[in-house]
Amino acid sequence: MPELGRAALIVCLGLAVYAVAAGGYAAWRRRERLAESAENAVLASFAAALVAGAVLLIALIENDFSFVYVYEHTSIELPRAYTISAFWGGQEGSLLLWLLILTGFSAVAVLLGRRSSHSLLAWTVPVLGGVIVFFSLLLVAVASPFATQAAQADGQGLNPSLQNPYMLVHPPMLYLGFVGLTIPFAFAMGALLARRGDELWVVVTRRWTLVAWTFLGFGQLLGAHWAYVEVGWGGYFAWDPVENAALMPWLAATAFLHSVMIQEKRGMLKIWNVLLVVGAFALALFGTFLTRSGILSSIHSFTEGSIGSWFLGFIGLVLACSAALIVSRLPLLRSKTRLESPISREATFLYNNLLLVAFCLTILWGVIYPILTEALRGEPVTVGPPYYNFFLNAFGLPLLVLMGIGPLIAWRRASLRGLGRTFMWPLGIALATGVALLALGAGSSLPGLIGYTFCAFVLASIGLEFTRGTRARHALSGGSWLGAFAELVGRNRRRYGGYVVHASIVLLAIGVIGSSAYDTTREQRLRTGQSLAVGDYTLTYRGATQERGANAMEIRALVDVERGGERLGTMQPGKNNYFAEQQVSNEAAIRSDRSSGEDLFLIAEQIGRDQVFLKVLVKPLVNLIWIAGFVFLAGALIALWPDAREQRRLALRYGGREALSRA
Amino acid sequence: MARRASPARLVVALGVAAMLAVFLVYTAIAGGTPQLRPSELNGRTGEVALIGKVVGRVDGDARGSGLRFRLRDVEGTAAVPVVYRGSVPDLFRSGRDISLRGELQNGTFVGKPGTLVTKCPSKYTDKKNT
Numbered sequence: 051m052p053e054l055g056r057a058a059l060i061v062c063l064g065l066a067v068y069a070v071a072a073g074g075y076a077a078w079r080r081r082e083r084l085a086e087s088a089e090n091a092v093l094a095s096f097a098a099a100l101v102a103g104a105v106l107l108i109a110l111i112e113n114d115f116s117f118v119y120v121y122e123h124t125s126i127e128l129p130r131a132y133t134i135s136a137f138w139g140g141q142e143g144s145l146l147l148w149l150l151i152l153t154g155f156s157a158v159a160v161l162l163g164r165r166s167s168h169s170l171l172a173w174t175v176p177v178l179g180g181v182i183v184f185f186s187l188l189l190v191a192v193a194s195p196f197a198t199q200a201a202q203a204d205g206q207g208l209n210p211s212l213q214n215p216y217m218l219v220h221p222p223m224l225y226l227g228f229v230g231l232t233i234p235f236a237f238a239m240g241a242l243l244a245r246r247g248d249e250l251w252v253v254v255t256r257r258w259t260l261v262a263w264t265f266l267g268f269g270q271l272l273g274a275h276w277a278y279v280e281v282g283w284g285g286y287f288a289w290d291p292v293e294n295a296a297l298m299p300w301l302a303a304t305a306f307l308h309s310v311m312i313q314e315k316r317g318m319l320k321i322w323n324v325l326l327v328v329g330a331f332a333l334a335l336f337g338t339f340l341t342r343s344g345i346l347s348s349i350h351s352f353t354e355g356s357i358g359s360w361f362l363g364f365i366g367l368v369l370a371c372s373a374a375l376i377v378s379r380l381p382l383l384r385s386k387t388r389l390e391s392p393i394s395r396e397a398t399f400l401y402n403n404l405l406l407v408a409f410c411l412t413i414l415w416g417v418i419y420p421i422l423t424e425a426l427r428g429e430p431v432t433v434g435p436p437y438y439n440f441f442l443n444a445f446g447l448p449l450l451v452l453m454g455i456g457p458l459i460a461w462r463r464a465s466l467r468g469l470g471r472t473f474m475w476p477l478g479i480a481l482a483t484g485v486a487l488l489a490l491g492a493g494s495s496l497p498g499l500i501g502y503t504f505c506a507f508v509l510a511s512i513g514l515e516f517t518r519g520t521r522a523r524h525a526l527s528g529g530s531w532l533g534a535f536a537e538l539v540g541r542n543r544r545r546y547g548g549y550v551v552h553a554s555i556v557l558l559a560i561g562v563i564g565s566s567a568y569d570t571t572r573e574q575r576l577r578t579g580q581s582l583a584v585g586d587y588t589l590t591y592r593g594a595t596q597e598r599g600a601n602a603m604e605i606r607a608l609v610d611v612e613r614g615g616e617r618l619g620t621m622q623p624g625k626n627n628y629f630a631e632q633q634v635s636n637e638a639a640i641r642s643d644r645s646s647g648e649d650l651f652l653i654a655e656q657i658g659r660d661q662v663f664l665k666v667l668v669k670p671l672v673n674l675i676w677i678a679g680f681v682f683l684a685g686a687l688i689a690l691w692p693d694a695r696e697q698r699r700l701a702l703r704y705g706g707r708e709a710l711s712r713a
Numbered sequence: 714m715a716r717r718a719s720p721a722r723l724v725v726a727l728g729v730a731a732m733l734a735v736f737l738v739y740t741a742i743a744g745g746t747p748q749l750r751p752s753e754l755n756g757r758t759g760e761v762a763l764i765g766k767v768v769g770r771v772d773g774d775a776r777g778s779g780l781r782f783r784l785r786d787v788e789g790t791a792a793v794p795v796v797y798r799g800s801v802p803d804l805f806r807s808g809r810d811i812s813l814r815g816e817l818q819n820g821t822f823v824g825k826p827g828t829l830v831t832k833c834p835s836k837y838t839d840k841k842n843t
Contacts, residue, residue, distance in 0.1 A: 283800070392724055404728040420748060429753070431745040432762055444735055575776065625803075634803050655800070656776060663776045665800065 052117060055105035055196040062098035062149070063186040065091040069179030077172035077244070088175050089160045095182055096153035103150045106143060106195050110136055116201040119143060125207035132213050138221045139212055141357065142195035147222065148338065149185040151229040156182065159233050159258070167254045174240030181232055184364050193357055216276035223269030224296050228334040230262025231299060234306075235331035238324050242375050247382035252310045252323065257690060259310075259327075263303040264686040270296050271679040282638030284571075284651050284667040286675065289438040294413050295337035301413075302330035305406035312399050315461070317386040321376065322403070324383065328372040333410070335365050340417070391463040398456040402449060409445040413438065443497050447504060450559060453552050454508035457515050475514055480507035498567030505556050505563075512549050512556075519546075539688065544696070547689025554681035557674045561647070564671030573665045575656075585668045587650055588612040592620070594657045602626040604637075607654035607662045611641065623654035623664075647673040746814060751784050752791030754817055762814045763822055767807050768792060775801045784811070784822065793817075799826030 073088030075081070106119070110133050115121045123136040123143070138144040156178040163171040189195065234255035241251035273293070278286040287293060306326040312319050339361035376383070389396055416437055420430035458472050483506035484499065492499050516535070519542075524534035539546040572584045576591040583589075592608040606624035610617070623639035641650040651667040748762045765784035773781040775798055785792040787810055797813060805811065814828035 283802075389724070397724065400724060401728070404725065404732070408728075408732045419745060423745075430748040432748050433745040437745070636803050653800075656774070 051105055051109065051114070052196040052198050055102050056190070056194065058098045058101035058105065059186055059190050059194075059196075062095045062102065062153070063183065063190050065095040065098060066179045066182035066186055069095070070176045070183060073172070073176035073179055077176065080172075085172050085175070088179070089164070089171065092153070092160050092175055092178055092182070093157045095179075095186075096157040099146075099150045099153040099186075102189075102196075103137075103146060106146060107134070107137060110134060113205070114201075115203070115205050116198050117195075118197040118199050119195045121199065121202050121205045123205070123208055125205040128205075128208055128213075131215075131218060132208055135212070135218045135221075136208050138225070139208055139217075142189070142193045142197075144221070144225070145185060145189055145193055146195050147225055148229060149182070149189060151225055152185060152232060153182060155229060155233055155258075156236075159236070163254070167250060170237060170240055170244065170246070170250055170254060172240070173243035174236050177236040177239045177243070178232070181236070188357065188360055192360055214276065214280055216272055216280065220269055220272045220276060223265050223272060224337075227262045227264075227266030227269055227296070228299065228338055230258060230265060231303060231327075231330045231334045233258040233262075234327050238327045239372065239375060242324065242379045242382075245379065245382060247320070247379075247384075249314055249317070252313055256310065259303060259307055260686060260690050263300065263307060264683065264690070266296060266300045266303065267686075268679060268683055270300065271676070271682070275676055275679075278672075279638075279640065282636040282653060284638070284653065284665070284669070286565075286672075289416070289435050291417050292341050294417050294438075295340040298410050298413055298417075299330050299333040299337055301406050301410040302326055302333055305403045305410070306330055308399050308406075309403050312396055316396060318389065318396065319400075319403075320383040320385060321380070324372075324376055326403075326407075328369070328376075329407075329410075332365055332368055333414075335361065335368065339365070393459070393464045393466070393469070395456065395459050395461045395464075398452055398459055402452045402456065405445045405449045405452070409441060409449075412441045412445070446559075447497070447500060450501065450504040450508060450556070453555065454504070454511040457549060457552070458511050473511070476507050476510035479510035480504070482506075492568070495567035498563050501559060501563040501567070505560050508552065508556050512553055515549060516546070541695070543691050543693055544689050547685045547687070547691075550685030550688055551682055552685075554678045554685055557678035557681055561671050561674035561676075561678060564647075564674070565649075565669040568670050570668040571666070573663070575661060575663050577661045578659075582664065582666065584666045586613045587618075587666075587668065589652075589664070589666060591662055591664070594624075594659055594662065595622075599626070602628045602635075605657050606637075607657045607664070609639075609652060609654075609662075609664065611650065621650070621652050623652040624657060625654070642673055647671045647677075649673065748812075750786045750789070750791070751793040751822075752786050752789055754793055754822065757817060760814060760816050760825070762812055762828075763793075763795075764810070764812050765792075766810050767805070769807065771805075771807055775799060782807070784813070793822050794820070795822045795824060797824035797826075797829055799824070799829065801829060802831045804831040805829065 069091040076084035237251040274286040424430040484503035519538045520535045523538045581590045590610040606622040621639040639652045649669045653665040655663040768785045771782040779796040810832040813824045815824040
């Protein structure tokens, strides 16, 4: 069996090398038959990767401990679901998952490209092949998941913190996002190699970027929820390098999604878009490198990791090749039009892009700062959450405002008087909200107050945009208001889906601001019967229980909760002592208030029969963050939904038959 | 290609300049925390992040007089006594690699509450290295 896996990977590598060599030659010499065979090699590489994946999956399921990978990441008593999730629990397996998704996406891109954008495909295939070569080479030569050993009786098991339902879906989602960014990159490079200066690559890859971006975004929120519920320190995001690794490509992709609209509509920002797509792809590689190279566990093992230098080398190669290609094609990328006014829709998009990229770069700077300072000063210096939070405020708050301005401001050139008329309502609502919040005592946090005022502004402008559109549609076609609304969204899925995503970001902001700027934390040792007042809540310690669970001793503190004289129930924060792993895990207790979105979060330490050390966090509005995740998903789906009208429009624009049927 | 300077370029240039300025101001004021191993601590003052392996017995009470243990270089023998009060991560115990912020006072490294972080033993890392 391991031989089959190894052979499949070698075949995959060979096919990818062929796709690069034959595909490149065919594109250069315009050999159609050869180009087609290179495309087929990409399709076949997916089949080879599938075989390799199946071999590993079967070995995991059958607990075949003659596989080093299976031995190191599973054990006999590990539940079946986690045995499967061990596929991406370690370095080799997750690289195989990368390859599997990469070849799968490439195959789909080739099949779709044959129908819609064949002229672009010729040079795209060798680029895709190049990326596949890298990953299959890593798996063949450096980090093989099919290394074998003398069969062992039992494996070493999976880290308890990975034994969690979230870990079944969260990593694959991020991988789908990371890998998905390869496709827009490959098409962009393919277009440049083919000396095309038009927007076809942007149009063809729009959905790919959206899909990758949606997976990345939703995957991160899942990770945040996991951290909040399971890790139990009371937060959901800690600016950990692993978290930043996923956030950076997402920010770059967000900038890209916005700036391509400018290229599509006005033929501007061509170089910028290519740079963004290269940046997003390089950051996705960098993210994989950060999470999978082990560099995080110790900065000092940076040069020791075998896989790390490969990744850095490949990222360097990608950046160098892309830069050389962009420079050599600069004349093609000149804009046809120019920005006419700093107050226009285009300009707002540009500001949005600058802020997103700046934020992304500051995060990157923070992540690599220890490495840079160690190289320069001989001693690593780290930056902590204050650094990131500072820039989240500095760049995030203006971004929030732009989200309210962008959708309403006119294209090309907006007059100041027109602006006043357009923004009268949103501004009025924002001001009223700000004053009302101040009266309610929200002035305790200035960034919080500003943030909420901005949120009101954005929500008002989104609401206004929906109302105006619905009213116009209603006037045009009559019928019910609801029908007019549905028709409005259905006819402009991309635009209104985007607004729904904006609304989700506002919800997220409200949740984040509420839970970080207006939270309350108390820590105190309580004796049995003693009470503690936190916010409106009164907590009383009632003693401890101890129960023997399936694989852990479960110790719980019993805490009665009251609010305004009303008894809300008993919460049971505690600890689990895992027998086999000899590990303690914190089991926080969370009580969510459905009507206000507020959480009461309890962490119990040093639980004894007559006393406990209790940490209490009251986090207002935190549940909006999780709701935002679903709104985000809904908006992304609306924007992604196939649109026949749009297809026809694009067919007309990009040379109809040339672009949309096989050349 | 001779062109008049477009507002786009001006906007980009101003934007980049403004961000750089913000950035420089921030790094000048706040700076970062140096990351050291116990062997590098040697008489150093000011706040640092200490990285090392917990060795020997862990005594005391993190919520009372303080948790006491020794922290050694992950690869090496130099060690320093540590006292820490505050929340302790689940994974903390003797033998684990940790990071802790604080400063050296009279030969003992005094940790800042809430800054004790255990390096997750296998999350995303290569097992052979740990």
